[in-house]
Amino acid sequence: MRIGIDLDGVVYDLMTPWLRRYNERYEDTLTREDIIDFNFEGVEFRCDVGDFMSFLYDGRIHLEAEPVPMAVEVITEWASEGHTIVFISATKRPAIWAKVARLAVDFPDVPYELHFTSDKAAVEVDVFIDDHVRNVLDYALLGVNPDAVVLLFDQPWNHDDEIYQAYDVNIGRVLGWDTMREALPSGRITRQQRLDYY
Ligand SMILES: [Mg+2]
Numbered sequence: 001m002r003i004g005i006d007l008d009g010v011v012y013d014l015m016t017p018w019l020r021r022y023n024e025r026y027e028d029t030l031t032r033e034d035i036i037d038f039n040f041e042g043v044e045f046r047c048d049v050g051d052f053m054s055f056l057y058d059g060r061i062h063l064e065a066e067p068v069p070m071a072v073e074v075i076t077e078w079a080s081e082g083h084t085i086v087f088i089s090a091t092k093r094p095a096i097w098a099k100v101a102r103l104a105v106d107f108p109d110v111p112y113e114l115h116f117t118s119d120k121a122a123v124e125v126d127v128f129i130d131d132h133v134r135n136v137l138d139y140a141l142l143g144v145n146p147d148a149v150v151l152l153f154d155q156p157w158n159h160d161d162e163i164y165q166a167y168d169v170n171i172g173r174v175l176g177w178d179t180m181r182e183a184l185p186s187g188r189i190t191r192q193q194r195l196d197y198y
Contacts, residue, residue, distance in 0.1 A: 003078060003184070004125030006135065007089040007099060010153045011071045017064035021055045022047075038132055038157045059098035062091075070177035072106050077181070085112040088120050088130075127184060129174075131155045140169040151180075 008014040015032050023029060026046040036042055040049050055061055079085050085107075091099050096116055103114065115123050120130065121138040128139040131153040140150045151172045152158055174180050 001126040002084045002086050002124065004086045004088050004120075004123055004128045004148075005075065006120075006130040006132070006153070007087055007091065008065075009131035009155050009157075010129055011068060011075070011087070012062070012065040012102070013068050014061060014065045015155075016066070017061040018055055020064075021061060022052055033156050035157050036159070038134070056095060059095040062095045062098035063102065065102070067106055068177060070181065074177045074181045076107065076110055078184075079107075079110040079112070085110055086115065086123065086125050087112055088115045088117065088123050088125075088128075090118045090120070091116055127151065129153055129180070131158055133158050133160065136171050137167060137169070140171055141167065149184075 005011060015035060019030050019032065019035075022045070028046050030043075030045075034043060040052065045052050075085055087103065089099060099116075100114070103112070117123065120128075120135050121143045124144050125148055126145065127149045128136065128143065129151045130136050130139070133152065136150050136152045139148060143150070149172070150169075151174050154173055154175045172183075174183065
Protein backbone atom coordinates (compact mmCIF):
# COMPACT_ATOMS: atom_id res chain seq x y z
CA MET A 1 0.00 0.00 0.00
CA ARG A 2 0.97 3.59 -0.52
CA ILE A 3 0.51 5.27 2.85
CA GLY A 4 0.29 9.08 2.70
CA ILE A 5 1.32 10.77 5.91
CA ASP A 6 1.19 14.47 6.84
CA LEU A 7 4.19 15.75 8.80
CA ASP A 8 3.16 18.57 11.16
CA GLY A 9 0.77 17.40 13.84
CA VAL A 10 1.03 13.76 12.72
CA VAL A 11 4.71 12.79 12.58
CA TYR A 12 6.09 15.86 14.37
CA ASP A 13 4.72 17.78 17.35
CA LEU A 14 5.32 21.23 15.94
CA MET A 15 2.87 22.93 18.29
CA THR A 16 4.94 22.37 21.46
CA PRO A 17 8.08 24.29 20.36
CA TRP A 18 5.86 26.84 18.60
CA LEU A 19 3.97 27.59 21.83
CA ARG A 20 7.20 27.53 23.81
CA ARG A 21 8.58 30.35 21.64
CA TYR A 22 5.34 32.29 21.87
CA ASN A 23 4.99 31.85 25.65
CA GLU A 24 8.57 33.01 26.21
CA ARG A 25 8.18 36.06 24.00
CA TYR A 26 4.76 37.14 25.23
CA GLU A 27 4.91 35.80 28.80
CA ASP A 28 1.86 33.62 28.30
CA THR A 29 0.99 30.05 29.36
CA LEU A 30 -0.90 28.62 26.40
CA THR A 31 -0.85 24.84 25.95
CA ARG A 32 -1.70 22.56 23.02
CA GLU A 33 -5.18 22.04 24.46
CA ASP A 34 -5.83 25.79 24.11
CA ILE A 35 -5.40 25.53 20.34
CA ILE A 36 -8.96 24.55 19.50
CA ASP A 37 -8.99 25.60 15.86
CA PHE A 38 -6.58 24.99 13.01
CA ASN A 39 -6.78 28.64 11.99
CA PHE A 40 -6.57 29.77 15.62
CA GLU A 41 -10.10 31.15 15.74
CA GLY A 42 -11.23 31.52 19.33
CA VAL A 43 -7.66 31.32 20.66
CA GLU A 44 -6.76 34.28 22.87
CA PHE A 45 -3.21 35.24 21.99
CA ARG A 46 -1.37 38.22 23.46
CA CYS A 47 -0.34 39.19 19.94
CA ASP A 48 -1.74 39.21 16.43
CA VAL A 49 -2.20 35.81 14.82
CA GLY A 50 0.23 37.04 12.15
CA ASP A 51 2.93 37.52 14.80
CA PHE A 52 2.23 34.05 16.15
CA MET A 53 2.51 32.64 12.61
CA SER A 54 5.82 34.41 12.09
CA PHE A 55 7.53 31.93 14.43
CA LEU A 56 7.12 29.38 11.63
CA TYR A 57 9.07 31.24 9.03
CA ASP A 58 12.69 30.56 9.89
CA GLY A 59 12.33 26.80 10.32
CA ARG A 60 13.91 26.68 13.76
CA ILE A 61 10.85 25.31 15.53
CA HIS A 62 10.69 22.58 12.88
CA LEU A 63 14.16 21.51 13.95
CA GLU A 64 13.11 21.57 17.61
CA ALA A 65 9.89 19.58 17.09
CA GLU A 66 9.93 16.10 18.61
CA PRO A 67 8.39 13.15 16.77
CA VAL A 68 4.89 12.25 17.95
CA PRO A 69 5.14 9.18 20.24
CA MET A 70 5.47 5.92 18.26
CA ALA A 71 5.40 7.68 14.87
CA VAL A 72 8.98 6.80 13.93
CA GLU A 73 8.62 3.20 15.14
CA VAL A 74 5.36 2.50 13.33
CA ILE A 75 6.38 4.16 10.05
CA THR A 76 9.71 2.31 10.07
CA GLU A 77 7.82 -0.93 10.68
CA TRP A 78 5.42 -0.27 7.79
CA ALA A 79 8.33 0.40 5.47
CA SER A 80 10.02 -2.84 6.48
CA GLU A 81 6.76 -4.67 5.73
CA GLY A 82 6.98 -3.40 2.16
CA HIS A 83 4.57 -0.47 2.23
CA THR A 84 5.50 2.72 0.43
CA ILE A 85 5.81 5.70 2.77
CA VAL A 86 4.61 8.93 1.15
CA PHE A 87 5.19 12.01 3.29
CA ILE A 88 2.96 14.91 2.22
CA SER A 89 3.45 18.36 3.70
CA ALA A 90 2.27 21.86 2.84
CA THR A 91 5.43 23.35 4.36
CA LYS A 92 6.93 26.32 2.55
CA ARG A 93 10.51 27.53 2.27
CA PRO A 94 12.70 27.95 4.28
CA ALA A 95 11.13 25.48 6.70
CA ILE A 96 11.25 22.87 3.91
CA TRP A 97 14.97 22.41 4.48
CA ALA A 98 14.46 21.88 8.18
CA LYS A 99 11.93 19.16 7.35
CA VAL A 100 14.25 17.44 4.89
CA ALA A 101 17.00 17.45 7.49
CA ARG A 102 14.75 16.05 10.21
CA LEU A 103 13.43 13.22 8.04
CA ALA A 104 16.96 12.19 7.10
CA VAL A 105 17.90 11.96 10.78
CA ASP A 106 14.72 10.30 12.05
CA PHE A 107 14.15 7.85 9.17
CA PRO A 108 17.66 6.82 8.09
CA ASP A 109 16.59 3.35 6.97
CA VAL A 110 13.22 4.20 5.45
CA PRO A 111 12.87 4.83 1.71
CA TYR A 112 10.15 7.45 1.31
CA GLU A 113 8.55 9.77 -1.18
CA LEU A 114 8.36 13.39 -0.08
CA HIS A 115 5.80 15.80 -1.51
CA PHE A 116 5.71 19.47 -0.55
CA THR A 117 2.36 20.68 -1.83
CA SER A 118 -0.78 22.42 -0.65
CA ASP A 119 -2.77 20.27 -3.11
CA LYS A 120 -2.52 17.10 -1.08
CA ALA A 121 -5.55 15.53 -2.75
CA ALA A 122 -3.53 15.26 -5.98
CA VAL A 123 -1.04 12.78 -4.47
CA GLU A 124 -2.01 9.17 -5.19
CA VAL A 125 -2.15 7.08 -2.03
CA ASP A 126 -4.20 4.20 -0.64
CA VAL A 127 -4.32 5.63 2.87
CA PHE A 128 -4.31 9.35 3.66
CA ILE A 129 -3.51 10.55 7.20
CA ASP A 130 -3.68 14.24 8.22
CA ASP A 131 -4.59 16.37 11.24
CA HIS A 132 -6.30 19.14 9.26
CA VAL A 133 -10.04 18.68 8.72
CA ARG A 134 -9.84 20.56 5.42
CA ASN A 135 -7.19 18.20 4.07
CA VAL A 136 -9.05 15.02 4.96
CA LEU A 137 -12.24 16.45 3.49
CA ASP A 138 -10.35 17.36 0.32
CA TYR A 139 -9.04 13.84 -0.02
CA ALA A 140 -12.33 12.14 0.80
CA LEU A 141 -14.28 14.29 -1.68
CA LEU A 142 -11.74 15.18 -4.36
CA GLY A 143 -8.77 12.87 -3.88
CA VAL A 144 -7.10 11.39 -6.94
CA ASN A 145 -7.78 7.93 -5.46
CA PRO A 146 -11.51 7.84 -4.65
CA ASP A 147 -11.08 4.49 -2.87
CA ALA A 148 -8.46 5.73 -0.42
CA VAL A 149 -9.00 5.25 3.30
CA VAL A 150 -8.95 8.71 4.85
CA LEU A 151 -7.95 9.18 8.48
CA LEU A 152 -8.01 12.25 10.70
CA PHE A 153 -5.19 12.19 13.26
CA ASP A 154 -6.70 13.39 16.51
CA GLN A 155 -5.49 16.78 17.77
CA PRO A 156 -7.13 19.47 19.95
CA TRP A 157 -7.60 21.63 16.83
CA ASN A 158 -9.70 19.11 14.91
CA HIS A 159 -12.48 18.24 17.33
CA ASP A 160 -15.21 20.06 15.43
CA ASP A 161 -16.57 16.86 13.91
CA GLU A 162 -19.66 18.60 12.56
CA ILE A 163 -17.59 20.11 9.78
CA TYR A 164 -16.90 16.80 8.06
CA GLN A 165 -20.00 15.00 9.21
CA ALA A 166 -21.98 17.64 7.35
CA TYR A 167 -20.45 16.43 4.09
CA ASP A 168 -21.65 12.87 4.62
CA VAL A 169 -18.28 11.26 4.10
CA ASN A 170 -16.72 8.62 6.28
CA ILE A 171 -13.48 9.73 7.77
CA GLY A 172 -11.86 7.68 10.49
CA ARG A 173 -10.40 9.43 13.51
CA VAL A 174 -7.34 7.82 15.04
CA LEU A 175 -6.19 8.80 18.51
CA GLY A 176 -2.51 8.06 18.07
CA TRP A 177 0.17 5.94 16.47
CA ASP A 178 -0.42 2.93 18.68
CA THR A 179 -4.03 2.86 17.44
CA MET A 180 -2.80 3.28 13.90
CA ARG A 181 -0.39 0.38 14.25
CA GLU A 182 -3.24 -1.92 15.30
CA ALA A 183 -5.59 -0.78 12.58
CA LEU A 184 -3.29 -0.47 9.61
CA PRO A 185 -2.33 -2.32 7.54
CA SER A 186 -3.96 -5.31 9.18
CA GLY A 187 -7.08 -4.66 7.15
CA ARG A 188 -9.22 -3.58 10.07
CA ILE A 189 -9.85 -0.25 8.37
CA THR A 190 -11.54 -0.55 5.02
CA ARG A 191 -13.34 1.78 2.69
CA GLN A 192 -16.67 0.36 3.83
CA GLN A 193 -15.83 0.54 7.49
CA ARG A 194 -14.42 3.96 8.06
CA LEU A 195 -15.80 4.71 11.47
CA ASP A 196 -14.14 6.27 14.46
CA TYR A 197 -11.15 4.45 15.88
CA TYR A 198 -10.77 5.71 19.39
MG1 LIG B 1 -0.64 18.74 9.72
